[in-house]
Amino acid sequence: MKSGRRAAFIVLILMSVFLLLNTPLVWKWMYPIKFQREIVTASQKYQVDPYLILAVIRSESGFKTDRVSKKGAVGLMQIMPETAAWIVEQAGFQTRDNQYLYDPVMNIHIGTWYLNFLLNRYEGDLVKVIAAYNAGPGKVSGWLVSEQWSGQREHIEDIPFGETRQYVQRVLYYHDRYKSIYNEDLQ
Template sequence: MKRGRRAAGVLIVLMGVFLLINSPLVWKWMYPIKYQNEILEASRRYQVDPFLILAIIRSESGFKPDNVSKKGAIGLMQIMPDTAKWIVEQAGFQPKQKDYLYDPKMNIHIGTWYLSYLQQRFQGDVVKTIAAYNAGPGKVNAWLTREQWNGERDTLGDIPFSETRLYVQRVLYYHDRYRNIYSKEMQ
């Protein structure tokens, strides 16, 4: 009799865990959105999927605007200062402060403009765009030209740089998660 109650108790706990894991509130807690207004504004302005922006920010900085990488990339979208300078010139941005890459809104706009630029350069291909955001468009073009990688999602294992390979996998994973959780709310 005790064994039956114990088994029933374990079953109830497992069912509760299953229901909790599939709860939208739990998923939103695991995959929060910060800077939603700034992301949506940049998404509309530069015609970039907001879930891609979220995935990049989550992968790059974990939503920490003061994050600086070992290589010197700054802010939410981890933009290198030289790249930022080029983007500011190309896009006609007019930052009001010297350390503008730490400003979440400016960082999101600069990074999203760059994503838009890369998407145009790679004919809207999200996978190649993500790889280029990490490794640079020149490296991605070289891999494609030398046929080291065909640019497809199902051949990410062929990307010559392990850092870029893992980065693209991570961003695509977060992209899928954010899209599944928030697709009805962020249209």
């Protein structure tokens, strides 16, 4: 009899904890938005889903402005300096110095401009865009032409690079998570 009460008590405690954790406040704490104004501004200017920008930043840098990858990608959206130089030239951005990728506003604008470029290139196909953001559009286009990968979400496991495969899965997860948590709050 005592063990039955104890089990019921434990179940009650676990249900209470689950209900407490499954609240919007807790979800927003687990998935914060930093640089919201900058993200919304860039989102509107370049017509890119703000949840995609958030997902890329969360996946790439965890919102750390000074992050530099082993390969040399810099800042919030982890942009390679060569890619950034090309974007600055194409988009006509004005940079103050060679440290511009560490500036969160500039980094978000450059990264979002690039996402818009990829969205246009891949006709709005989010999965291909995310893969190209990680591996480069040349690689992704090569995989598609050689039929190594169909480009479809259902076939992410066919992406030839493990890093890109995991990256696409992670960004899609964060995209879906942020979208469900913040719904219309990020406009």
